[in-house]
Amino acid sequence: MPESVKFICLRCGHNFVADYTPKVVEERTCPKCGSNSVRRQKGKAAEKAAD
Amino acid sequence: MMDAGRHPRIELFTNSQVENVSGFVGNFNVTVRKKVRYVDEDACTACGECEVVCPVAVPDEYQEGFSSRKAIYIPFPQAVPSSYVLDMENCLGTNPIACGKCADACEKECIDYDAVDEVRELEVGAIVVATGMQPYDPTEMDEYGYTRFANVITSMEFERLICAGGPVEGHFIRPTDRKTPKSVAFIQCVGSRSLNRGVPYCSNICCMNTVKDTLLLHDHYPEMQNKVFYMDIRSFGKGFEDLYRRSKEAGVQYIRGLPGDIEEDPKTKNLYLTVENTLNGGVERHEVDMVVLAVGLVPRTDSEQIRQMLTLSQTSDGFVMEAHPKLQPVDAPTKGVYFAGCVESPKDIKDSVTQAGAAAARANILLNDREVRIEAITSIIHEEECNYCGRCVRVCPFHAITPANKKQGVFPKVVEAACSGCGTCAAECVTDCIDMRHFEDAQYYAQIEAILAEDPMQKIVAFACNWCSYAGGDNAGTSRLQYPANVRLIRTMCSGRVDEDFILHAFRKGAPMVLVSGCHFSDCHYIDAVTWTQQRVEKIWDKLEKKGIRPERLQLEWISAAEGQKFAKVMRELEKLRQAVTEEEVAFTVDLLIREQKPTPKRRTNRDTLALLN
Numbered sequence: 001m002p003e004s005v006k007f008i009c010l011r012c013g014h015n016f017v018a019d020y021t022p023k024v025v026e027e028r029t030c031p032k033c034g035s036n037s038v039r040r041q042k043g044k045a046a047e048k049a050a051d
Numbered sequence: 052m053m054d055a056g057r058h059p060r061i062e063l064f065t066n067s068q069v070e071n072v073s074g075f076v077g078n079f080n081v082t083v084r085k086k087v088r089y090v091d092e093d094a095c096t097a098c099g100e101c102e103v104v105c106p107v108a109v110p111d112e113y114q115e116g117f118s119s120r121k122a123i124y125i126p127f128p129q130a131v132p133s134s135y136v137l138d139m140e141n142c143l144g145t146n147p148i149a150c151g152k153c154a155d156a157c158e159k160e161c162i163d164y165d166a167v168d169e170v171r172e173l174e175v176g177a178i179v180v181a182t183g184m185q186p187y188d189p190t191e192m193d194e195y196g197y198t199r200f201a202n203v204i205t206s207m208e209f210e211r212l213i214c215a216g217g218p219v220e221g222h223f224i225r226p227t228d229r230k231t232p233k234s235v236a237f238i239q240c241v242g243s244r245s246l247n248r249g250v251p252y253c254s255n256i257c258c259m260n261t262v263k264d265t266l267l268l269h270d271h272y273p274e275m276q277n278k279v280f281y282m283d284i285r286s287f288g289k290g291f292e293d294l295y296r297r298s299k300e301a302g303v304q305y306i307r308g309l310p311g312d313i314e315e316d317p318k319t320k321n322l323y324l325t326v327e328n329t330l331n332g333g334v335e336r337h338e339v340d341m342v343v344l345a346v347g348l349v350p351r352t353d354s355e356q357i358r359q360m361l362t363l364s365q366t367s368d369g370f371v372m373e374a375h376p377k378l379q380p381v382d383a384p385t386k387g388v389y390f391a392g393c394v395e396s397p398k399d400i401k402d403s404v405t406q407a408g409a410a411a412a413r414a415n416i417l418l419n420d421r422e423v424r425i426e427a428i429t430s431i432i433h434e435e436e437c438n439y440c441g442r443c444v445r446v447c448p449f450h451a452i453t454p455a456n457k458k459q460g461v462f463p464k465v466v467e468a469a470c471s472g473c474g475t476c477a478a479e480c481v482t483d484c485i486d487m488r489h490f491e492d493a494q495y496y497a498q499i500e501a502i503l504a505e506d507p508m509q510k511i512v513a514f515a516c517n518w519c520s521y522a523g524g525d526n527a528g529t530s531r532l533q534y535p536a537n538v539r540l541i542r543t544m545c546s547g548r549v550d551e552d553f554i555l556h557a558f559r560k561g562a563p564m565v566l567v568s569g570c571h572f573s574d575c576h577y578i579d580a581v582t583w584t585q586q587r588v589e590k591i592w593d594k595l596e597k598k599g600i601r602p603e604r605l606q607l608e609w610i611s612a613a614e615g616q617k618f619a620k621v622m623r624e625l626e627k628l629r630q631a632v633t634e635e636e637v638a639f640t641v642d643l644l645i646r647e648q649k650p651t652p653k654r655r656t657n658r659d660t661l662a663l664l665n
């Protein structure tokens with residue numbers, strides 16, 4: 001089941017939430033700049049982004 | 052089909068399913084389940100006595116449900132072999148025998164209720180995939196009322212109604228009153244060329260199929276009024292424009308605009324189409340007796356199974372991907388596998404026949420060669436450094452590496468005929484014991500060092516895959532698009548080849564920015580190698596962050612061969628990011644990575660590789 005997870009774009013710095021299914025590797029695109037340098041936020045970074 | 056059935060060197064497996072494919076080019080092992088027919092196809096003379104006595108009647112799938120068939124039946128008039136088959140799902144039952152009338156009626160005694168499936172193992176050298184497509188189901192397009200209004204039918208259903216061998220013997224009638232309609236409307240692009248519902252691509256055949264249908268109707272019923280609602284008629288191809296002209300000359304009305312809505316008169320069952328005519332801008336209402344939806348073609352829902360068995364790539368539209376769209380249009384990326392027909396993309400009969408001929412010829416060339424020729428860019432495993440971890444076996448998209456067994460001292464082995472040279476195994480190998488011919492580690496290290504030998508702060512190191520992103524760079528170049536001149540491309544066959552240490556080595560040598568670029572997931576020429584690239588880059592981002600290096604300095608991008616614009620844009624963005632990288636952070640990175648560097652990896656050279664080969 002997909003879960004909502006926070007991502008950060010390493011090109012433009014945009015934070016966003018998108019569906020993420022563990023163990024499923026998907027092509028990801030930043031909704032703001034269109035870059036594929038999109039990194040899933042984990043641990044503290046994810047909590048920080050939530051604030 | 053008849054010719055194939057009679058050919059002495061063709062063994063035809065009908066009513067059969069491929070269950071497994073293993074092996075590689077020239078040595079495929081295929082498991083085929085020949086499903087039980089309960090009728091001896093060699094003995095059956097298709098006399099039809101069994102069908103006469105069968106008490107079961109179910110909708111006939113071939114006739115699109117417009118007529119019924121028995122539980123024992125011949126699927127369609129020209130079926131090969133011309134033999135009956137018993138549909139056990141609808142038969143009244145044979146265990147215990149509930150009816151048994153067909154067996155009693157069969158003089159030849161060719162019905163055997165106890166027959167079972169037959170599983171055959173075949174050894175073949177080449178495989179042609181011709182599994183076709185399926186028509187789009189327009190039920191979801193509620194505005195057209197398909198299944199709500201009986202007089203709205205699909206182009207497939209139209210074929211059955213107009214066919215002399217169809218349920219009404221070609222006397223075209225409308226379903227509600229079984230009378231010949233006075234007017235018929237065709238709606239084009241149903242399910243095609245839509246980003247919201249159906250598929251985004253053009254299904255290729257629907258325009259000419261409709262043009263043909265209008266002419267058929269005109270020939271049979273000159274008084275009938277036919278209207279075609281379209282976006283634009285695509286009549287390229289030999290003789291097609293002429294056919295289109297003839298249709299217009301025959302009085303068929305072509306109205307540019309797709310109806311937004313269809314309503315039914317509850318009494319007459321006539322249909323009202325509301326449409327904006329885009330040629331005059333007016334909103335029109337047309338009354339017709341019947342509507343034919345020109346449905347598009349979509350990949351078969353069960354094609355995934357065959358795709359996985361043969362490790363085939365697929366394009367974003369769901370059809371299988373060729374090894375090269377221009378130079379190897381009927382070859383699969385998996386060697387020894389070829390495509391024919393709509394499994395590759397929607398196409399008409401002529402194109403399907405042409406492609407089938409080409410696929411057969413390609414298979415013939417392969418089988419008549421004494422040796423299989425492969426590109427000399429396969430992987431090599433240096434066994435002395437292998438720790439039997441088996442990662443290479445797991446990541447190989449082509450299943451080209453045989454499993455390791457530590458207990459038995461069996462090293463993984465590259466089946467060179469099956470290896471396509473993506474290099475994912477080499478990049479993922481934890482002991483660095485795999486290398487690739489002509490794309491060796493030593494060559495990459497040399498390129499990185501040469502690029503960064505002078506003014507490293509000014510450079511951007513970009514790894515680009517051969518098929519897509521490197522070609523995207525070419526596209527940008529030939530389109531004369533401007534992008535920063537300090538980008539240095541390093542070509543890999545696949546982005547899957549980009550080893551973690553290549554990236555770290557670039558940073559170690561003072562690169563401010565590194566880019567890994569490859570094909571979009573749906574365009575990957577090495578099935579799913581690109582997914583390993585993404586996972587690897589994600590891990591490196593984590594590692595860089597732990598080391599105190601900004602992960603932003605490693606960028607990832609999927610660029611197709613057609614995306615010259617995107618290539619140039621990405622390079623401009625990278626240059627902006629590069630300008631923000633400080634000399635201090637690069638110095639910190641260099642110092643840290645040099646200190647952390649493992650003992651210099653053995654830089655294999657061509658000579659080492661050649662020695663291994665000899």
Ligand SMILES: [Zn+2]
Nearest residue numbers: 009012030033
């Ligand atoms: Zn972005």
